[in-house]
Amino acid sequence: MIDLHCHLLWDMDDGADSMETTLALCEIAIRNKIQVIAATPHMTNLDMAEDFLYVRNRRLRELNTYLQSSDMPVRVCSGAEVYLDRSILEAEALEDLTLNHSRYLLCEYSLQPFDPDKALIYAEEVLDHGLVPIIAHPERYATFHRHPDVIEELKSMGAYFQVNADSLAGRRGERVGEVATSLIVDGIADFIATDAHHPVHRNNDFMRSMQSFSSKITPEILEWTTVIAPRLVLENKTLD
Numbered sequence: 388m389i390d391l392h393c394h395l396l397w398d399m400d401d402g403a404d405s406m407e408t409t410l411a412l413c414e415i416a417i418r419n420k421i422q423v424i425a426a427t428p429h430m431t432n433l434d435m436a437e438d439f440l441y442v443r444n445r446r447l448r449e450l451n452t453y454l455q456s457s458d459m460p461v462r463v464c465s466g467a468e469v470y471l472d473r474s475i476l477e478a479e480a481l482e483d484l485t486l487n488h489s490r491y492l493l494c495e496y497s498l499q500p501f502d503p504d505k506a507l508i509y510a511e512e513v514l515d516h517g518l519v520p521i522i523a524h525p526e527r528y529a530t531f532h533r534h535p536d537v538i539e540e541l542k543s544m545g546a547y548f549q550v551n552a553d554s555l556a557g558r559r560g561e562r563v564g565e566v567a568t569s570l571i572v573d574g575i576a577d578f579i580a581t582d583a584h585h586p587v588h589r590n591n592d593f594m595r596s597m598q599s600f601s602s603k604i605t606p607e608i609l610e611w612t613t614v615i616a617p618r619l620v621l622e623n624k625t626l627d
């Protein structure tokens with residue numbers, strides 16, 4: 388399995404706070420047969436992108452060196468979870484923030500209510516940079532619950548969607564669970580990832596989450612959303 392969304396790099400955001408915590412997340416990944424993790428720290432201030440990338444790349448190098456020398460069978464590749472607000476309209480280079488240097492950019496919106504038209508404008512801006520937005524956890528945005536047509540429009544523009552495993556497991560409430568399940572079963576969302584932040588509170592114990600998934604999520608769907616489609620992203624290939 389490939390986990391396209393994980394806050395495992397230490398001391399960068401509200402995810403892992405120490406290398407020890409990072410390694411605990413790596414241990415859980417290994418137990419869950421997660422072979423590749425995209426490190427996706429929150430990128431909330433594009434003015435600070437250069438500093439963010441400097442720290443992220445240093446952490447990535449240190450972590451992968453440690454994993455390799457310790458014979459831990461998991462690798463971590465580059466990424467970011469880019470917060471889409473009006474600052475995206477001024478952004479210059481976004482390429483270094485993409486998943487594994489591909490054309491795919493993991494993006495998030497505010498969890499507070501927002502103008503659905505803005506969601507389209509910001510995603511269009513990412514596309515204008517020649518990149519493909521993957522919208523993280525669409526099931527968590529109340530705005531999307533009220534305006535499901537925005538998801539359709541984003542998809543028709545060329546955006547993709549990633550659903551969180553804990554949403555599918557019902558740990559974010561019934562409504563979020565139902566929306567998450569339909570997005571996956573209806574083929575709107577192509578990726579399931581953990582969005583893990585902590586080994587206990589919000590973790591990447593995917594197999595445990597999976598036990599609570601709807602039976603509508605078949606092994607074929609799981610194979611596409613956690614293995615095949617994420618691999619195509621990391622290899623910078625098209626999904627169609």
Ligand SMILES: [Fe+2]
Binds near residue numbers: 392468523
């Ligand atoms: Fe996240």
